[in-house]
Amino acid sequence: MKKILTITLVFILLFTLSGVSSHGVDVTNDKMVIANDTNGQQIKDIADGNGINISVYKFTSEDEVEHQLEHMLNNSNKVIVVASYQDVAQKFLESHSDVSNRLIICDNPDEQMLKDAMVKAVNHENTNVNNNSFPLLVSGVVIGIVLGICAGVIVMKKKGKKE
Structure with a gap:
């Protein structure tokens, strides 16, 4: 049962991680x-x-x-x-x-x-203003879920040792 839970956790983590762009950081002025x-x-x-x-x-x-x-x-x-x-x-x-x-x-x-x-x-005015709150919200939710799962696993392990 523990192996299935661990494998499921690993798959959930892998599927929720976003891709990393290796293009590099832009350090030049706009x-x-x-x-x-x-x-x-x-x-x-x-x-x-x-x-x-x-x-x-x-x-x-x-x-x-x-x-x-x-x-x-x-x-x-x-x-x-x-x-x-x-x-x-x-x-x-x-x-x-x-x-x-x-x-x-x-x-x-x-x-x-x-x-x-x-x-x-x-003098160029930017007309394509993006709302960046959605990706931040999704990232926050994913981080919250991962931390919640980790905390749940730790609590369950401690309860299992006491019994």
Whole structure:
């Protein structure tokens, strides 16, 4: 009987655990510019000179840029201006058209285009506000059930020893 209870508990725990995403944590700001070594300082100077509060990140490979763009899928607050690696951004946009209002691609960027794009990114209002209370509620219920089952097993073991 104890083996059946233990096996059942293990299966319940395994089925209620949620999957873990190994994508990694996004440590970049929500409003950002993708640049390279060639134009990174110029873009930062444009932003600073116009008082635009946006972060400029220099990337060195297409893989890094693609990885950064993937963070947009999970973060609806992220708005990215692409001043370098435009081809990577275009391919990403073809696959994920739902981020088209948050991904600003500047082909052949000049100073005015970059300034306008950065202002647009900073002023972007998020219309996709998610209510995160449901996943928290489900997690709380699952944790409560697991703790309750564990407490019940401990109490039953103590009662069994006394008898």
